[in-house]
Amino acid sequence: MPAEIFLILAAVGGYLLGSIPFGLVLVKLAGLGDIRTVGSGNIGATNVLRTGRKDLALATLVLDSGKAGIAALIFTFAVSPTAGLIAGGAAFLGHCFPLWLGFKGGKGVATFLGVLLAVLWPVGLLVCATWLGMALVFRISSLSALTASAFAPLLALAFGRPDVALLALFLAALLWWRHKENIARLVRGEEPRIGAKKA
Numbered sequence: 001m002p003a004e005i006f007l008i009l010a011a012v013g014g015y016l017l018g019s020i021p022f023g024l025v026l027v028k029l030a031g032l033g034d035i036r037t038v039g040s041g042n043i044g045a046t047n048v049l050r051t052g053r054k055d056l057a058l059a060t061l062v063l064d065s066g067k068a069g070i071a072a073l074i075f076t077f078a079v080s081p082t083a084g085l086i087a088g089g090a091a092f093l094g095h096c097f098p099l100w101l102g103f104k105g106g107k108g109v110a111t112f113l114g115v116l117l118a119v120l121w122p123v124g125l126l127v128c129a130t131w132l133g134m135a136l137v138f139r140i141s142s143l144s145a146l147t148a149s150a151f152a153p154l155l156a157l158a159f160g161r162p163d164v165a166l167l168a169l170f171l172a173a174l175l176w177w178r179h180k181e182n183i184a185r186l187v188r189g190e191e192p193r194i195g196a197k198k199a
Helices: 003-018 022-029 045-049 054-078 081-096 109-119 121-138 141-158 162-178 180-188
Strands: none
Touching: 003 054, 003 081, 022 045, 022 054, 045 054, 045 109, 054 081, 054 109, 081 109, 081 162, 109 121, 109 141, 109 162, 121 141, 141 162, 141 180, 162 180
16 A cells, blocks of 8 residues: 555544544533533633633543544554654644534644644643643733744754654644634733633
8 A cells, every 4th residue: 555545544534533522522511502602612621611610621621632642643653753743733633623513623722732742742741831831820821822832843843853843833823823813812911811701
């Protein structure tokens, strides 16, 4: 079988795994309705937290991160590191643009972290630490994500992985684009803090 076929399978498999909307599913199973009608309308962990259920928010964070990490790890070990990067990147795209939700998904923060943890864990940990540090100081999820993602490509280069740096740059650029409304609110000083029930 041609090697290209495995790369295509990595892209398709990663996308399908990444497109599972765990935040939406968990909130519905908990009997809290459609998360898309709460707060910002996003399906990610930060918006799930606005339901008041910290356990659901944590579960969403872990599962959204894990689906990208699992996709990357499966194809890294089964095929090649390149296939792992493709699968992880595709999982990010699946989360942001899931077929099942009319291509309207999350903003990709947890999946971004999951990919990095899987393909280059020291960088993943440093990016997570950056997010956590910013969140503790400023308590603004979007600012934490934007800052952490901006450092990711530079950190990957510092660890001698230009391939990971290139993927991180692409995903970070998309993540910033997905946060364009948040950026506008940050500029205006109107971005809600972590735990706020209204966007």
